[in-house]
Amino acid sequence: MGCRNVEEFSCLNRIEEGTYGVVYRAKDKKTGEIVALKRLKMEKEKEGFPITSLREINTLLKAQHPNIVTVREIVVGSNMDKIYIVMDYVEHDLKSLMETMKQPFLVGETKTLLIQLLRAVQHLHDNWILHRDLKTSNLLLSHKGILKVGDFGLAREYGSPLKPYTPIVVTLWYRAPELLLGVKEYSTHIDLWSVGCIFAEFLTMKPLWSGKSEIDQLNKIFKDLGTPSERIWPGYNELPAVKKCTFAEYPYNNLRSRFGAYLSDLGFELLNKFLTYCPSKRITAEDALKHEFFRESPQPVDPSMFPTWPAKSEQTTTRVKRGSSPRPPEGGLGYAQQLAEDGDIEPGLGFHFNTSQQGVSAKGAGFNLKF
Numbered sequence: 001m002g003c004r005n006v007e008e009f010s011c012l013n014r015i016e017e018g019t020y021g022v023v024y025r026a027k028d029k030k031t032g033e034i035v036a037l038k039r040l041k042m043e044k045e046k047e048g049f050p051i052t053s054l055r056e057i058n059t060l061l062k063a064q065h066p067n068i069v070t071v072r073e074i075v076v077g078s079n080m081d082k083i084y085i086v087m088d089y090v091e092h093d094l095k096s097l098m099e100t101m102k103q104p105f106l107v108g109e110t111k112t113l114l115i116q117l118l119r120a121v122q123h124l125h126d127n128w129i130l131h132r133d134l135k136t137s138n139l140l141l142s143h144k145g146i147l148k149v150g151d152f153g154l155a156r157e158y159g160s161p162l163k164p165y166t167p168i169v170v171t172l173w174y175r176a177p178e179l180l181l182g183v184k185e186y187s188t189h190i191d192l193w194s195v196g197c198i199f200a201e202f203l204t205m206k207p208l209w210s211g212k213s214e215i216d217q218l219n220k221i222f223k224d225l226g227t228p229s230e231r232i233w234p235g236y237n238e239l240p241a242v243k244k245c246t247f248a249e250y251p252y253n254n255l256r257s258r259f260g261a262y263l264s265d266l267g268f269e270l271l272n273k274f275l276t277y278c279p280s281k282r283i284t285a286e287d288a289l290k291h292e293f294f295r296e297s298p299q300p301v302d303p304s305m306f307p308t309w310p311a312k313s314e315q316t317t318t319r320v321k322r323g324s325s326p327r328p329p330e331g332g333l334g335y336a337q338q339l340a341e342d343g344d345i346e347p348g349l350g351f352h353f354n355t356s357q358q359g360v361s362a363k364g365a366g367f368n369l370k371f
Contacts, residue, residue, distance in 0.1 A: 003075055037085070062129065100309065107262070188284070
């Protein structure tokens with residue numbers, strides 16, 4: 001059976017614009033159901049179709065789960081020049097929602113959100129899928145309290161043994177230190193670091209570390225967690241950026257002071273397990289779901305008991321995901337040369353040091369470059 005035409009839907013309003021497409025709230029003329037229509041950007045094509053869009057569709061079809069956005073069908077424009085993904089409509093994204101909330105989530109609500117996120121991440125990893133761009137603006141929340149992971153534009157399947165991938169993935173504020181330091185062989189651990197950043201954001205209602213560049217992001221992380229060393233992160237001294245930089249020495253983990261009594265000792269223990277420097281020592285989604293934090297009082301609330309908020313997505317204004325947070329990665333120097341399957345994204349500025357001039361040195365906040 002062929003794809004339906006987009007004319008079979010009534011567009012109600014445009015609700016979101018991201019790097020890889022525009023999302024509309026629409027009504028199915030046949031059933032009367034409200035859906036989300038994501039129009040895929042077609043300018044970066046490979047044999048007539050953008051490879052990021054192919055990857056997103058393929059991943060979503062393989063990753064069906066109650067806490068992952070549901071793809072209903074693919075529809076086309078009148079001239080077959082526009083492609084749309086039809087998805088379940090979900091009222092909120094968590095970033096926009098938290099910007100309007102006067103009070104933070106209760107601890108029990110935070111636990112419920114985190115459990116749902118971890119279930120989705122575990123399902124992805126069990127099916128050999130890396131999301132590679134987990135952040136609050138990519139987490140949707142329904143009026144029934146159901147969290148769904150969305151935006152799979154950077155997601156990809158992985159295998160064993162690991163292959164080299166581009167390190168320029170994950171929006172800067174949620175990017176794991178191994179990526180910031182130039183590692184090309186990575187796995188599920190990068191998603192769990194992002195989960196830790198999101199967990200902290202649920203508690204404080206603001207990003208944990210909002211760096212302006214890769215170096216600034218690393219420096220903010222090191223100030224809170226202490227500067228890593230070979231002792232706590234075997235292989236640290238051999239990381240690409242560590243060979244080119246000398247970072248300021250911050251000897252202690254000061255993260256606890258950011259949360260006070262609002263986060264219990266067990267909660268902080270779990271947060272630290274997400275934000276562990278050494279990727280192989282970082283907690284998995286499966287193990288995180290078993291953590292005692294979820295069993296101590298207050299208990300996770302039933303999703304149906306979540307409060308409801310007016311849905312921004314039902315208003316006529318467009319939500320542009322770029323907002324005040326950094327854009328998702330669009331490449332880096334050498335990005336196009338990584339692997340063909342990662343090569344369709346337009347290059348931008350990534351983590352790179354020019355070593356063509358020997359003897360040149362440079363300094364910045366918290367670091368020295370070594371040439």
